[in-house]
Amino acid sequence: MNTMQKIAPCLWFDHQAQEAAEFYTSIFKNSKIMSVTRYGEAGHEIHGRAAGSVMTVEFELSGQHFTALNGGPMFRFNEAISFQIKCETQEEVDYFWEKLTANGDDTAQQCGWLKDQYGVSWQVVPIVMFEMLGDGTSEKSQRAMEAMLQMKKLEIDTLKRAYDGVF
Known part of the structure; x- marks a missing residue:
């Protein structure tokens, strides 16, 4: 049976996705980092990230799945969410x-x-x-x-x- 959560929030960070995921999983019980993906050479002219640097971190907090994305400084969190x-x-x-x-x-x-x-x-x-x-x-x-x-x-x-x- 596929237990993938249908809807999961994606949190946009400048470059702190893995650090944030580690911080959050240290706070909530039954939490873990599930996977980390890294930028490659492809698309470097668009994303500007070094090959091998963290792109996304999939993590779970008390059963809730999240994705943390290192997308750059152009978007910031606000209280709307x-x-x-x-x-x-x-x-x-x-x-x-x-x-x-x-x-x-x-x-x-x-x-x-x-x-x-x-x-x-x-x-x-x-x-x-x-x-x-x-x-x-x-x-x-x-x-x-x-x-x-x-x-x-x-x-x-x-x-x-x-x-x-x-x-």
């Missing part, structure tokens, strides 16, 4: 937040969003947050939303207290 990490516990939120903000930028982000050292945006979100915001209109949900909007890294206890109206 982000990856959500759904967390069961505060310890899990803290772990991913700490690992992904190392050498990254969490100063301009809020509501559980961060930008890692490569400029990739992530949302580190406790699963309970989806439940609290579920109906979107109850007083409980509105209080949880207001609390979330005041946070950078999401704190489950603070969100639960707001949701329950316990200040």
Whole structure:
């Protein structure tokens, strides 16, 4: 049976594809680098990369397949695309937040969003947050939303207290 994932994100890097894939696979459990392809002489006039340098890295993070491409400096990541990490516990939120903000930028982000050292945006979100915001209109949900909007890294206890109206 073919287990190839039908849709997989391709992340465009200048020249850090392998470094980034190694960084990400060191953070997420059940992750691995699956393959590395290299530029050859063919197409050098277009891609400008040295023969033998890394072109793509296929990797997997917790069962999700990705491709990292060394394509050059012309495209940069922005917040229009982000990856959500759904967390069961505060310890899990803290772990991913700490690992992904190392050498990254969490100063301009809020509501559980961060930008890692490569400029990739992530949302580190406790699963309970989806439940609290579920109906979107109850007083409980509105209080949880207001609390979330005041946070950078999401704190489950603070969100639960707001949701329950316990200040």
